[in-house]
Amino acid sequence: MSWLKSNSLSSSFSKLKNSSPPKECDPSACYESFKRHWQQTNEIIEKTEPTKNPPRTDDILGVVNHLDHLVTLLCIEMRSHENNPCLEFLLSENLLDKLxxxxxxxGRYGNALKLEQIRLYETLVSHSHAQLLIHESFHRPLQALLASCVSQLFPVEVEKRLVVLLNQLCICLVQHSQLLTLFFQEAKDDQPAGFTIFSLLMHYVHRDGALGQQARDALLLCMVLSKTNQPVAEFIAHQSTVCPVLATGLSGLYSALPRKLSVAVEDWHRFTPDDVNEIPELVAFMNNLEFCNAVVQVAHPAIRSQLLEYLY
Incomplete structure (x- = not known):
């Protein structure tokens, strides 16, 4: 049973979200409140053990409640542009690692807590404008969280939040290319190169709707990064599956196009946008073709050549 789909757990999460702390407060009061919420979170963490005393639903809800308050207090502090004692406490005490x-x-609550951590990072990255990513005690647990998502199947709610976070990270990397070394591991000795963000996004490249569009937007940002970074270009072109996946997808969509057209008007002689929209198979093919064209335009020549080779 997925605990994200549990009505009781979901409704409890909603109630917790509606009881967030005020949007403004005295800095010293914020700091004391922040420490108190973390202390209560830590007490739950320390009292629960997988074998002797596994966490119960109330423990999970308690942690989620405190996390919601912690994130709100951090956002209040970051908006003030003054001293950041809450943030310093978060980083110096390695709170995100512990969490x-x-x-x-x-156990069974893993997906629920993964969702809450993804939301946490999404909010903090959005409010800090990439400044937090330079801190090891922030990006280390973030990378561990992302790595734990590889090859995992999640409920749609988790997928949506994950893709939003990945998209935010790609925007940060394009705006601050020096941060790329934190998330891209070049090949060393017998270890292949790795780009977890890109690998995760590939799961959603052919997904419909807003989730798929956001994933493709993020993948295009990775392609932009590749244009000035040879190791990233080599990874995408030769170690990732993006080129064969895009080519195979385009081929499959082409094969699915209708072989005959029903023409209701005698003087019809060309497609209009309305005509295209009435043929779902053609819409899907055109969208995929436009994405492949965008990749060719912004990516490194090595990726461009590899994709065109698969297409032809």
Missing amino acids: FLWSTRT
């Missing part, structure tokens, strides 16, 4: 490690030992 991630505990979440991996919570």
